[in-house]
Amino acid sequence: QKEVEQDPGPLSVPEGAIVSLNCTYSNSAFQYFMWYRQYSRKGPELLMYTYSSGNKEDGRFTAQVDKSSKYISLFIRDSQPSDSATYLCATSRGSTLGRLYFGRGTQLTVWP
Amino acid sequence: NAGVTQTPKFQVLKTGQSMTLQCAQDMNHNSMYWYRQDPGMGLRLIYYSASEGTTDKGEVPNGYNVSRLNKREFSLRLESAAPSQTSVYFCASGGQTPQETQYFGPGTRLLVL
Numbered sequence: 001q002k003e004v005e006q007d008p009g010p011l012s013v014p015e016g017a018i019v020s021l022n023c024t025y026s027n028s029a030f031q032y033f034m035w036y037r038q039y040s041r042k043g044p045e046l047l048m049y050t051y052s053s054g055n056k057e058d059g060r061f062t063a064q065v066d067k068s069s070k071y072i073s074l075f076i077r078d079s080q081p082s083d084s085a086t087y088l089c090a091t092s093r094g095s096t097l098g099r100l101y102f103g104r105g106t107q108l109t110v111w112p
Numbered sequence: 113n114a115g116v117t118q119t120p121k122f123q124v125l126k127t128g129q130s131m132t133l134q135c136a137q138d139m140n141h142n143s144m145y146w147y148r149q150d151p152g153m154g155l156r157l158i159y160y161s162a163s164e165g166t167t168d169k170g171e172v173p174n175g176y177n178v179s180r181l182n183k184r185e186f187s188l189r190l191e192s193a194a195p196s197q198t199s200v201y202f203c204a205s206g207g208q209t210p211q212e213t214q215y216f217g218p219g220t221r222l223l224v225l
Contacts, residue, residue: 007189008152023185034213044155044204047208051210088154092213098162100141100214104154 003027006089006103015112019076023089023103026070030091030101033065035074038105040087047087048074079110114138116217118203124223127191133188133220135203143206145170145187145214146178148199155202161186191225 006023013019021035032051036044050056053067064073072089088105092098119134137144145160147170157170163179175197177189186205188196199219206214 006154031208032213041219043204043218045215045216049210049213097210099145099157099160102155104152 001091002088002103003030003101004091004103008104008106010107010109012109012111013079015079015081015110017079017110018107019074019079019083019110021074021076021087021089021106021108023072025072025073025091027091027093028067028070032092033063033072033089034089034100035061035063036041036090036102038083038088044088053069067099081110081112084109116203116205116215117146118201118217118220120220121218122221124225125190127194127225129193130189131193131222133152133201133203133216133222134185135187137203137205137215139205139207139212139215140183140224141205141207141212142183142206143214144180145202145204145206146176146186146188147173147202148197149202149219150199158188158201159175160207161225190222195224198222198224 013090034049037047038044048063060077062075086105089103090100116137131197142163146158147155158179164183203217204214
C-alpha cells in the first residue's frame with residue numbers, strides 16, 4: 001500500500017465550479033501536508049501547506065486536513081481555466097520537513 | 113536567483129549507454145532529491161541527500177547512482193540505460209521549514225531506445 005493514495009482522475013469541470021481534490025494517507029506520524037500544482041511539461045510547484053489538522057485558506061484555495069480520518073482535501077472556489085493542471089498531495093513525517101511522500105496526482109481541466 | 117537548474121532538458125540514449133543528469137540549486141538548501149515521473153505513477157523518489165556528504169535510497173534506486181558533489185550540486189547517473197528508464201526526471205531541493213519545502217527543477221526528459 002502506498003503511503004499516500006490519490007485518485008488520478010481526470011476531473012473536468014466548467015469555469016466557476018467548486019473543485020474538491022482529495023487524498024488519504026496511512027501513517028499517523030505524518031505532520032505536514034502539502035499540495036503541489038504541476039502544469040503540463042513543467043516541474044511541480046508548492047501551492048499550499050498545512051501543519052497537523054485544520055484548514056488553511058489562500059485566496060480561492062482552501063486546504064483541509066482531518067487527522068482522525070487521515071484525509072487531505074484541497075478546495076478550489078470559482079475555478080478558472082488557468083487552474084487546469086495536475087495537483088499532487090504530499091506529506092512529511094515529524095516536526096521538521098524532510099523526505100516527502102507524494103500521491104499520484106489528479107489531473108484537472110477547467111473548461112470555459 | 114535561478115532556483116533549481118537541470119541539464120540536459122532532453123536526451124535520447126540507446127540501451128546500454130550511460131549518462132549523468134546534472135542538478136544545481138542556489139537556495140543554500142541542505143537536502144536534495146531525485147524523482148522520476150511516469151504516466152499514472154506520480155512522483156517516485158529515486159535517491160535523496162539529506163545533507164552534504166550523505167545519500168540514501170528512495171523507492172526506486174535500482175539502476176541508478178548519485179553523487180552529492182557539494183552543497184549545491186547533486187547528480188544522477190545511469191550506468192547502463194534500459195528502456196524501462198524512459199521517464200521524466202526531476203531534481204528538487206529543500207530545507208527543514210515549511211517555507212523551504214521542496215522546490216523542483218524543470219525536469220529532464222529521457223528516452224531510452
